[in-house]
Amino acid sequence: MIERDLVVIGGGSAGMATAISAYDNGVKDIIIIEKSRFLGGILNQCIHNGFGIEEYKEALTGPEFLSRLAVEVKSRNIEVRYQSNVIGLSKDKIVTYSNAEQGVVQIRAKAVVLAVGCYERSSGAIQIPGDRPSGVITAGTAQLYLNEMGCLVGKRVFILGSGDIGLIMARRLTLEGAKVLGVSEILPYSNGLDRNIIECLNDYDIPLYLSHTVTRIIGKSHLEKIEISLVDDKFVPIPGTEKTFEVDTLLLSVGLIPNNDLLTKIGLPLSKSRGAIVDEHKMTDIPGIFSTGNVLHVHDLVDYVVAESRSTGKAVSVYMQGKLNLQAPYFETRSGSNILYITPNKVRMANVESSLTLKFRVSRPLKNQFIVFTFNGKVIKKMVKLAVAPSEMQKVSLPKSLFDQDTGELVISTEDRL
Ligand SMILES: Cc1cc2nc3c(=O)[nH]c(=O)nc-3n(C[C@H](O)[C@H](O)[C@H](O)COP(=O)(O)OP(=O)(O)OC[C@H]3O[C@@H](n4cnc5c(N)ncnc54)[C@H](O)[C@@H]3O)c2cc1C
Numbered sequence: 001m002i003e004r005d006l007v008v009i010g011g012g013s014a015g016m017a018t019a020i021s022a023y024d025n026g027v028k029d030i031i032i033i034e035k036s037r038f039l040g041g042i043l044n045q046c047i048h049n050g051f052g053i054e055e056y057k058e059a060l061t062g063p064e065f066l067s068r069l070a071v072e073v074k075s076r077n078i079e080v081r082y083q084s085n086v087i088g089l090s091k092d093k094i095v096t097y098s099n100a101e102q103g104v105v106q107i108r109a110k111a112v113v114l115a116v117g118c119y120e121r122s123s124g125a126i127q128i129p130g131d132r133p134s135g136v137i138t139a140g141t142a143q144l145y146l147n148e149m150g151c152l153v154g155k156r157v158f159i160l161g162s163g164d165i166g167l168i169m170a171r172r173l174t175l176e177g178a179k180v181l182g183v184s185e186i187l188p189y190s191n192g193l194d195r196n197i198i199e200c201l202n203d204y205d206i207p208l209y210l211s212h213t214v215t216r217i218i219g220k221s222h223l224e225k226i227e228i229s230l231v232d233d234k235f236v237p238i239p240g241t242e243k244t245f246e247v248d249t250l251l252l253s254v255g256l257i258p259n260n261d262l263l264t265k266i267g268l269p270l271s272k273s274r275g276a277i278v279d280e281h282k283m284t285d286i287p288g289i290f291s292t293g294n295v296l297h298v299h300d301l302v303d304y305v306v307a308e309s310r311s312t313g314k315a316v317s318v319y320m321q322g323k324l325n326l327q328a329p330y331f332e333t334r335s336g337s338n339i340l341y342i343t344p345n346k347v348r349m350a351n352v353e354s355s356l357t358l359k360f361r362v363s364r365p366l367k368n369q370f371i372v373f374t375f376n377g378k379v380i381k382k383m384v385k386l387a388v389a390p391s392e393m394q395k396v397s398l399p400k401s402l403f404d405q406d407t408g409e410l411v412i413s414t415e416d417r418l
Pocket of ligand 1: 051256300302
């Protein structure tokens with residue numbers, strides 16, 4: 001069996017940044033295993049501008065952004081195995097992949113980083129009543145067809161879900177000559193970034209129907225019409241509020257799901273983020289198996305994925321040098337009121353250098369709040385937030401000195417300021 005120090009599964013921005021950082025921190029025997037023909041993952045199809053403002057201090061397209069990382073990978077002695085699908089990962093860190101050239105191959109690794117990104121929630125997952133014609137596809141798939149294959153998926157389009165990918169596709173399809181008749185969102189607010197609502201919908205007079213969902217799909221072989229309805233506060237459609245639109249395409253932008261099949265197959269439970277349960281070094285409960293990027297939790301921007309994954313690469317190096325105390329006591333983190341998820345889920349303070357970085361999201365838009373950090377019943381920090389929304393990941397670093405114990409529970413919650 002082949003042996004490697006580090007196997008990185010997935011060559012998107014998370015996998016590349018992890019491998020580069022691990023290499024620069026002393027781990028030299030690395031292989032990235034990538035399913036497709038290219039490095040870069042989802043960035044290959046994101047040809048719009050706006051990536052890299054944090055990482056490179058300039059606005060780049062997705063392919064420009066990924067090529068900077070790919071150059072860094074290639075300038076180091078990091079092997080990349082393309083068109084190779086990882087089909088198995090065992091608890092003792094044996095990675096199994098298959099490809100047309102080699103068949104099935106196994107690698108025994110000292111450390112494994114899972115960086116396989118996420119997949120889009122499909123029409124089957126949301127079960128819209130009506131017919132099952134062609135013309136109903138996810139927004140990311142439409143982006144792939146248009147930007148990588150040059151195929152316009154439809155001429156009259158409606159979009160369900162106001163996540164960023166749906167918003168960006170509304171603008172992109174309009175620029176390519178399609179008519180986007182509207183975007184409906186079941187929540188009373190959009191989950192997309194404010195800048196995308198303005199630049200992708202308002203600038204093109206595309207209506208956003210908040211508290212509306214698609215209640216019927218109509219069409220024999222191909223989509224002919226959709227019906228949308230206003231929903232009540234329990235998301236139940238209100239009879240008499242139906243509107244119909246003649247469209248040939250319905251794009252679904254109804255959520256990304258971290259792709260954790262490899263972890264669940266070996267019995268690792270998932271957290272509220274639908275990613276792995278990890279410690280402060282992004283290591284799962286199996287020593288030497290790490291998770292990073294969108295497979296750990298869905299990020300707003302690729303810049304955050306890269307920053308997180310550079311720290312994962314460093315964490316792998318610390319682990320490989322035997323410098324992590326895995327027997328040290330730990331405390332857990334828990335979501336309190338209005339907090340959707342927190343990562344990391346457990347923290348060994350003995351392994352934290354000077355401060356603990358926590359990432360979390362609120363579960364609904366809130367104004368005029370305190371974010372409260374309570375450790376073993378004692379409030380250790382309160383932060384003022386004039387406005388918070390689920391679409392914006394929160395990142396907070398707390399100094400180690402705030403924690404006077406190694407065990408127990410850290411709860412993050414929100415509290416009204418008035
Ligand atoms: C459709 C879409 C549009 C986006 N638009 C923007 C935007 O406009 N601006 C912005 O800043 N961010 C955007 N993002 C977010 C950002 O691009 C992502 O957060 C980031 O690129 C994710 O990086 P990743 O490496 O975690 O995942 P990915 O880029 O998804 O990479 C995962 C990689 O793993 C590989 N892989 C998966 N399974 C296997 C397997 N079994 N074996 C081997 N390889 C495997 C995949 O082929 C892929 O290359 C977008 C995300 C999506 C999904």
